[in-house]
Amino acid sequence: MTNQGHQDAADVEEPGELEEGGGVIEGGCIAVPDGEYELRYEYYETALYFRSQKVIVHFAIDASDEYAGLPVCRYYNVKKLTGPCRKYGGYIAPPRGALAREYKRLVSEPNRLDRISFRVLIGKRILAKLVTVRKEHNRKDLARDDQYSKVAELIRIIDDDFSP
Numbered sequence: 001m002t003n004q005g006h007q008d009a010a011d012v013e014e015p016g017e018l019e020e021g022g023g024v025i026e027g028g029c030i031a032v033p034d035g036e037y038e039l040r041y042e043y044y045e046t047a048l049y050f051r052s053q054k055v056i057v058h059f060a061i062d063a064s065d066e067y068a069g070l071p072v073c074r075y076y077n078v079k080k081l082t083g084p085c086r087k088y089g090g091y092i093a094p095p096r097g098a099l100a101r102e103y104k105r106l107v108s109e110p111n112r113l114d115r116i117s118f119r120v121l122i123g124k125r126i127l128a129k130l131v132t133v134r135k136e137h138n139r140k141d142l143a144r145d146d147q148y149s150k151v152a153e154l155i156r157i158i159d160d161d162f163s164p
Helices: 098-106
Strands: 035-049 052-061 071-077 125-133 148-158
Touching (some): 035 071, 098 148
Antiparallel strands (some): 035 052, 125 148
């Protein structure tokens, strides 16, 4: 101990590594059978993946079966992020890219053709095609336990009007 009441670094005993380790794997990878599913929009975020600028749209499977609530994402390449990577971040989408095409298909008459707002999806059921990711970004096969589902395409908003 120093005369100031603090221990020197050399006097502090470092704990050994715990038998069960210090890291935790949160959640797990779940792959649903490939096919069409009803989804609910949750939120979007901007991110950098392998030096590519992306918009990631988060959904949950909206079904009454064993996959209800399972989170799935749709990844879009964008031209540019207009701010830091974050939830509800700014971006510029290419006019002929998948994001612009799918948005226009979902929102048949967008209020503005120069803006994208996912807020129009809140409370809607969206029909989407899900596929299983079986390879890493470097094309190496993923172990079966590491495979997961992603949204390959947003098809349409499901009409909830059940009137005759």
